[in-house]
Amino acid sequence: MPLQRPPRDTRLDLLRGWLQLQIFASHAHGSFIGAWLISAAWGFSDSSEQFLFLSGFALGSLFVLKQDRGGFAAALRDLLPRIARLQMTHLIVFCGFGALVIATEMALRTPGQAAAMGWSWLLTEPWLALPAAATLLYQPAYMGILPVFIWCMLALPLLIRGMDRLGAWAMLPAAALYAAVQLRGWHLPGLGGTEVEFNPLAWQILFVLGVWFGRRALLRGRAIGRHPALLAAAAAVLGLGLWVRLVGHGLVAGPALDLQAIMGKQDLALPRVLHALALAYVVVALVPPRAMALPGRLLPALAATGRNSLNVFCVGLFFSYAVAALFRAFPAAAPWLDLPLVAAGSLGLMALAAVAERRRAKPAAVPR
Structure with missing residues (x-):
């Protein structure tokens, strides 16, 4: 009997999505969130x-x-x-x-x-x-x-x-x-x-x-x-x-x-x-x-982030370096910029994943 593909494991999608956001935060050098509020710190x-x-x-x-x-x-x-x-x-x-x-x-x-x-x-x-x-x-x-x-x-x-x-x-x-x-x-x-x-x-x-x-x-x-x-x-x-x-x-x-x-x-x-x-x-x-079945918008977006890990990771590198550069350029403002920039970057990555999901789900045009 041929092997059967196992059903999609939603917990792994959520885990990958959460890990991606942690990677983004940890690469934003100078961020309090990236240094202390991720699992790697503990x-x-x-x-x-x-x-x-x-x-x-x-x-x-x-x-x-x-x-x-x-x-x-x-x-x-x-x-x-x-x-x-x-x-x-x-x-x-x-x-x-x-x-x-x-x-x-x-x-x-x-x-x-x-x-x-x-x-x-x-x-x-x-x-x-x-x-x-x-x-x-x-x-x-x-x-x-x-x-x-x-x-x-x-x-x-x-x-x-x-x-x-x-x-x-x-x-x-x-x-x-x-x-x-x-x-x-x-x-x-x-x-x-x-x-x-x-x-x-x-x-x-x-x-x-x-x-x-x-x-x-x-x-x-x-x-x-x-x-x-x-x-x-x-x-x-x-x-x-x-x-x-x-x-x-x-x-x-x-x-x-x-x-x-x-x-x-x-x-x-x-x-x-x-x-x-x-x-x-x-x-x-x-x-x-x-x-x-994931309720609301945040959890589905997090799961989509996990399903699109490679693209999210690559774009996250650019986002995180931009955030780190702003921290270096404005060190006095870094404590105030931390939460808005890391939150905006995280939401941007989840939005990117959600767009990729919609494009993947969109049926191809039927040629005439």
Whole structure:
């Protein structure tokens, strides 16, 4: 019997939408909201981990579904255009964002700002910088996350083939690679004086775990069951993350902690992995999957934001940099600008998603 596509999980749409708004706020550097009123301020992990895990979950289950219906080659034909579109999106965002950074530096008369963010190579040698951007190894500020998704998607067919033949043992190379990063410091070289912001040799572990659970959910009907011991362990990890953050913020007494060692983001420190998985498990265990009728306008708009994550993320980068530039230009007014600008940006992103939803739902014109 062929596999059936599972019904749309509304809670995942809402979660992705909420995560997108948090990413926008966190990228608006200088915002009190982005620094303190998001989940990343109170735990080891942030929205990036959840998005990569969920991407693996969705793409893994989709690849298995396509493979079941048309074979491995059909699944590959579906995946490769997705990778090409994401690569093209990255390059378009790269060029547009670079232009925004340079134009902002000129308009606000802040010389050196673009160079400090890693964009000077694009200014001095664009004939080298643009091909380097296509390799995904030239990563000025804000340009680090999409390359991780591209690298992981390229590895997906081999990963699924391994899981089909070896089961969970197929994840052993990914675990060994992650261990090599943590123990030996393996990393990819950055180009143009930049660093690879999200080390794919480490971050791939979340994508791989997402693929495993997504494949399992499609084949067995459920990714993982609810177990009291697992729920208690997840709660303990989340509680530990909260305590470490409270100590780090100086809100409770505690020992001096090296937060970089505990929560290093570039190489995805182990507490970040455990915290992200614990948070995902708590949501799965406590909120049953179901399609929901969302009342009002805010929740449907938030769900639409989740369904249009890529476009929202890309536009959100531009919005967040514009907000951060205004904070730098008018530091005395930043406390008063914070809420209006972050709220306006969030509403703008949700409006963008709602427009995309309406355009997608609009029936195509019938040719005469």
